[in-house]
Amino acid sequence: MASIKPTPDLRPARINALGEFAASIAHEVKQPLAAVTLNAQACLHWLAQDPPHLDQARSALRMVLEASTAASAMVRSLHGMACQAAPQRTSLVVNDVVRDVLQLLRSELRRQCITVTEIYAPDFQLHADRVQLMQVVMNLIVNAIEAARDLHDRPRMLTLHTALADDGLRISVADNGVGIVPALAERIFDPLFSTKPGGTGMGLAICRNIVQSHGGRIWNEPGQPHGTVFHLSFKEYTLWTPSRS
Structure with a gap:
């Protein structure tokens, strides 16, 4: 009777891959999120002035939007790489x-x-x-x-x-x-x-x-x-x- 080869356990490799993916997301979004925080704080600072510095506050808010958009785009990019999708x-x-x-x-x-x-x-x-x-x-x-x-x-x-x-x-x-x-x-x-x-x-x-x-x-x-x-x-x-x- 032919011997039956054991099926390899792929779970450790999958766990390692998930660990790398999680580490990648944590690394890539850290700086855009830090930019969101810094610019949000700057916006509050400009709004707290008497009178409020609206132009500076608007500029800080634009940077909040750009940084949050960058963070979302990077997560999508990492997901695409993990799925071996072709670059856009x-x-x-x-x-x-x-x-x-x-x-x-x-x-x-x-x-x-x-x-x-x-x-x-x-x-x-x-x-x-x-x-x-x-x-x-x-x-x-x-x-x-x-x-x-x-x-x-x-x-x-x-x-x-x-x-x-x-x-x-x-x-x-x-x-x-x-x-x-x-x-x-x-x-x-x-x-x-x-x-x-x-x-x-x-x-x-x-x-x-x-x-x-x-x-x-x-x-x-x-x-x-x-x-x-x-x-x-x-x-x-x-x-x-x-x-x-």
Whole structure:
């Protein structure tokens, strides 16, 4: 009589997958929700003035709406990735995506006293999923903010740079924090691996999955003289030309 092979128990793998998915959601929505809180507090502050500063309050409310919309979009994006759905690609201007993310994080950057330097190439387009690209840029900027948080002996700096390089259109995010220990540099993109206390270890893993799904590459290198630089590169891009009516 033929032997019957035991059916493999898939529950541990499913539990691990659910755990990663939950950690991903927790990681991705944390910063947009923080932006909601900061801007809601700012709105209350402006309304409490005598007389109320209505223009500033309206601006803060617009940021609350944008941050909450971003959080919802990121959850949908994560669900789509978990279900292996195809990215929702459109033609987008890379510099606009970087600026939009930076605007969402302005309140936190000011709160952490971080000086931002922006260097932009001409407006180039990618055929990409806007929400997913925003997720990547937001993760990298948030990591830069966290890297600068413990700096007290020098100004806190963040540099955002888009440029054309030999490997294609490049987006770079540089901080001047303490940097990454060389022995750990190759592991930081691994799921559930984190160099930060309380970190989920999902942010950079999500970034790598998104960038690779768009045919791109992501890597990091030591900053000079301090910190870390993260680079994204995409080979397929076009120069953006404004449409004429």
